[in-house]
Amino acid sequence: MAKKKQEKEKELEVGEILSRSEQFIEKNKKSLTYGIIGVVALAGLIIAYHYGYAQPRNERAKVAIFRGEQFFERDSFALALNGNGIDFDGFEAIADQYGGTKAGNLAKAYTGICYYKLGNPEAAIKWLKSYRDGDSQIASTMTGLIGDCYVSAGNTKDAIGYFEKAAAKADNDLLSPVYLKKAGIAYESLNRYRDAIKVYTAIKEKYSRSTEAMDIDKYITRAEIRAKLQ
Numbered sequence: 151m152a153k154k155k156q157e158k159e160k161e162l163e164v165g166e167i168l169s170r171s172e173q174f175i176e177k178n179k180k181s182l183t184y185g186i187i188g189v190v191a192l193a194g195l196i197i198a199y200h201y202g203y204a205q206p207r208n209e210r211a212k213v214a215i216f217r218g219e220q221f222f223e224r225d226s227f228a229l230a231l232n233g234n235g236i237d238f239d240g241f242e243a244i245a246d247q248y249g250g251t252k253a254g255n256l257a258k259a260y261t262g263i264c265y266y267k268l269g270n271p272e273a274a275i276k277w278l279k280s281y282r283d284g285d286s287q288i289a290s291t292m293t294g295l296i297g298d299c300y301v302s303a304g305n306t307k308d309a310i311g312y313f314e315k316a317a318a319k320a321d322n323d324l325l326s327p328v329y330l331k332k333a334g335i336a337y338e339s340l341n342r343y344r345d346a347i348k349v350y351t352a353i354k355e356k357y358s359r360s361t362e363a364m365d366i367d368k369y370i371t372r373a374e375i376r377a378k379l380q
Contacts, residue, residue, distance in 0.1 A: 157240065214244050215253050215260070222260060231264035255282055260294055271299035290320035294329045301336065310336045314349070327353045327362035334369060343377035 203307040233240030237245075241260040248254030262277035278296050282366035283289045297312035313333035317326040330349045337346035350370045353363050 167348075210248070214239065214248070215241070215257055218244070218257075218260060222264070225267075228266040231261060231268065242277075245280075249280075259283075259288075262292070263295065266295060266302070269302075271302040274299045275303070276287055287320065287325070290316045290325055290329070293319055294332070296323070296330070297332065297336075305337050307337055310340075323357050323360045327357040327360040330344040331362050331366075331369070334373070338373060339375070340380065341376075343373045343380065346373040347377065 151272050183184070218230045218233075218241050221227075221234075222241075223240070229238075229240075231240050231242055233243060241257045241264060243252055245257040249258065258277050258281040262281065263276045265271070265274035265277060273295055278292050278299065281291070281292055293312050294316035297309040297316060300306070300309035300312065311334050313329045313336065317329040318334070320326045330353050334346040334349040334353075337343070337349065347370055348371060350366050353360065353366045354370065357363055
């Protein structure tokens, strides 16, 4: 009997919940309808933006960037950056015009590299910092290049952080030891020999199969000797 009573009470509770849900829907029917229409309209706008605006812009940027890549591959960095005044506007113009697209984002990286190659590290830093990429190899290379730019600009202290970030982002035997070695040399130039020893030792222990590890002992020894003389 008690069991039947409990079951009946449970049914009443469920019924009450459902009833309240129905009442809520009935009461807010108009608001819910508008809400659903709004969500559908927003989804439509997103799709329209992607296929009607963003995707075509990215395709135009890809076409525009192709000519610049030809100049870039020939080391014609001034033409790649500024254009030829005929059929190519230059990476910087593409980056400005199509910066929100994938191809436009790539143009930012090219712009930064061109400025670096042309001896303008300050402008290079600005463009390289604006570049965004999830690919760890490309991202680490751009981060390491920012470090090179800071060194060229005479700011070795800030360069070190970017070299170490680049090494961490890459996390492989090919790139990481390159940037760690750059960081070590930069530390030595600032007379921070113990910090240099740490990064050199990281190359020896973590990236022992790398090219940089082959002669890293002499760098460690040099930093140790200089540290003792301080």
